[in-house]
Amino acid sequence: MMETQRFLLVWALVLVSGERSESVRCFASIDLNTGECDSEIGDVNEDDCCQNPNYGYQTADGACQSCGxxxxxxxxxxxxxxxxxxxxxxxxxxxxxxxxxxxxxxxxxxxxxxxxxxxxxxGEGWDSWLPWTPCSVTCGGQGVRKRQRV
The missing domain is CATH 2.20.100 (TSP-1 type 1 repeat)
Incomplete structure (x- = not known):
């Protein structure tokens, strides 16, 4: 049913326009946080797409332009x-x-x-060193000890 409504809307927009502007991919909404177009309606001329200020269209460089x-x-x-x-x-x-x-x-x-x-x-530079960690080996051999500062 939603597809039928979109088809009828696009058809109505095409019939309403007397003079032709550039054809654009029209979308029912634009996400104002990401700038992405959502819910594609179809290809119509720019003037018809922007009859609704909530709509948006894709520009030649691929960006989404809000009609509002x-x-x-x-x-x-x-x-x-x-x-x-x-x-x-x-x-x-x-x-x-x-x-x-x-x-x-x-x-x-x-x-x-x-x-x-x-x-x-x-705020005044590095803080003091924290204590050394215990050695990684307990008896004989080479071990590692670490310390850090923040």
């Missing part, structure tokens, strides 16, 4: 700190999808950067 107004994706997770020990920075980012993406061009809205301190130290 510019919309921000969710923020990514914070990156790791750029330094293992001491002061560094971490960042998170998001993308803009939709027609008129130039409204999303403020770099502050795309990327957040903040200072961080590497998690392997106390």
């Amino acid at each position: 107004p510019p919309t921000w994706s969710s923020w990514s997770s914070w990156s790791l700190c750029t330094t293992l020990c001491g002061e560094g920075v971490r960042q998170k980012s998001r993308k803009c999808y939709g027609i008129g993406q130039s409204e999303c061009e403020n770099p502050i809205d795309k990327l957040h950067v903040e200072p961080c301190i590497g998690t392997c130290c106390n």
Whole structure:
């Protein structure tokens, strides 16, 4: 039944259009977190596909373009700190999808950067050494002992 509805929708979109724009692969939705098109409707002209702002279409370079107004994706997770020990920075980012993406061009809205301190130290450098482990052999021969610091 869903296939019949899609066929009828595509057919209706083709009949409605008087002038022809470029034919595109039209999709019923776009995942704003991944930028991927979902639920393909079929090949229709771009103007017809974008009669519904929730729809999206595949561009010539393979990207999915949302038909709706510019919309921000969710923020990514914070990156790791750029330094293992001491002061560094971490960042998170998001993308803009939709027609008129130039409204999303403020770099502050795309990327957040903040200072961080590497998690392997106390902020002043390496911590002290931990105690040695017991020798790997108990009697005779060569063994190994280890110690570490964080």
